[in-house]
Amino acid sequence: MPAPPVTDLTDRARDVFRVVVESYIASGSPVGSRTIAQRSGLNLSPASIRNVMQDLEEAGLLAAPHTSAGRLPTETGLRLFVDGMMHALEPSAEERAAIEARAGRAGPVEEALAATTLALSGLSACAGLVMVPKREIVLRQLGFVRLSPDRALAVLVADDGSVENRLLDLPPGMTADALTEAGNYLTAMLSGRTLTEARQRIERELADGRAALDAAARALIEQGLAVWSEDGERRPVLIVRGQGRLIDAAAAEDLERVRDLLDDLEGKQEVARLLDSAAAGDSTRIFIGAENKLFALSGSSVIARPFHGSDGRVVGVVGVIGPTRLNYARVVPMVDFTAATLARLMS
Known part of the structure; x- marks a missing residue:
């Protein structure tokens, strides 16, 4: 239900509505007519306030959660208040x-x-x-830490000092020397570059056969590029x-x-x-x-x-x-x- 324009409300209705909303925001509890009469300074009797609140409820701006309780603003009422009646308070x-x-x-x-x-x-x-x-971070170093015979942790360090880790499956026959070789190769290729730039250069070298790597190191590098690229596109x-x-x-x-x-x-x-x-x-x-x-x-x-x-x-x-x-x-x-x-x- 759309909120009616503020101009559709009488001055009295606006005053009562404002007090209800501000009291509800402060306390989180429904507000009764007697409370408004005692604390608002509106110079209205509880009976007059109840009549106004009833009109506001029929307009969809207020609701009564219980028969004997006071009123609280509906979401429609809150929208009207925020858009047309709120006085912003600048941060201290x-x-x-x-x-x-x-x-x-x-x-x-x-x-x-x-x-x-x-x-x-x-x-x-x-x-x-x-x-x-x-963000496309500038890279400094990438290394591999073996966790088990078939699993390793890829550790990427960026120029801003941030560190990210990814778990990778190791290719069959991956030796400790090949793991070190893959890490050294990636660091040399990616240092000072973004991931996109490094990936493009490495993919060209692998495709042209210019990278002097054994099959296991090559497979690990290709897998690592796939994992980091997928992460960058999340x-x-x-x-x-x-x-x-x-x-x-x-x-x-x-x-x-x-x-x-x-x-x-x-x-x-x-x-x-x-x-x-x-x-x-x-x-x-x-x-x-x-x-x-x-x-x-x-x-x-x-x-x-x-x-x-x-x-x-x-x-x-x-x-x-x-x-x-x-x-x-x-x-x-x-x-x-x-x-x-x-x-x-x-x-």
Whole structure:
């Protein structure tokens, strides 16, 4: 059900609706007319407030979870609030400094991204998400470590200090000398090159017969190239931090919802598709509850924003996931600031 325009609401209805939404976001509990009358400063009687709340419920903006309980905003109501009534709260100097400090740490870019995402998670009390394309790293060394007669560990070291490992099956008759020979050959061919560049050169040498290798070493090198190439073509890198923050006191009362949410986060390929859809625009995207099929069961919201490189192209998406009652006014600007910070990091 689409949200009605804010202009369709009377001033009184807007005032009551705003109090209900803000109280619900703060407490996670339904809000009653007596509470609004006592604390809102609207100068309305509980009976008048009940009448307004009834009208808002009939408009699909509020719901009553129990007959005698107060009201809480529906997902349609939250969409109306976010799009037409929310007053954004800029991150404080301390919050900005915490995000910038994590993004500016030394080391591989993925570590800085993970640290920044963790900082965003802590400040927003949500799970933090960041997605970037698989990078073409510059390679320094590749070696093999025998684990058993038929298995070895391929260890790849990049110029930025990052290390990746892959398990490989050893060709029949692979001797220790041939294993060393294969590692030395690959290091000589790939050092200072990207994986794509190294693969192209090695494939040419193998095809032309210029590589002085025995059959086992050649087979291992061809297998290693296949494994690393397949890895480089995988889905983008998705980093999720702070899942534990999704289990707060309110969530503990609905463990089934929490289980659904954590299961959703385990399906990283689906989360990556969601973030990829957010990369299509230049602004912050907000998905509330069932607006996105992935999180319809868990009743969760996602706030995501793309960030750009120095050439203006999108290089990643950063965001958070939390309950639908998350503090949109505070978290949306925080995601915006984190996106701007990561854009500087990736430029």
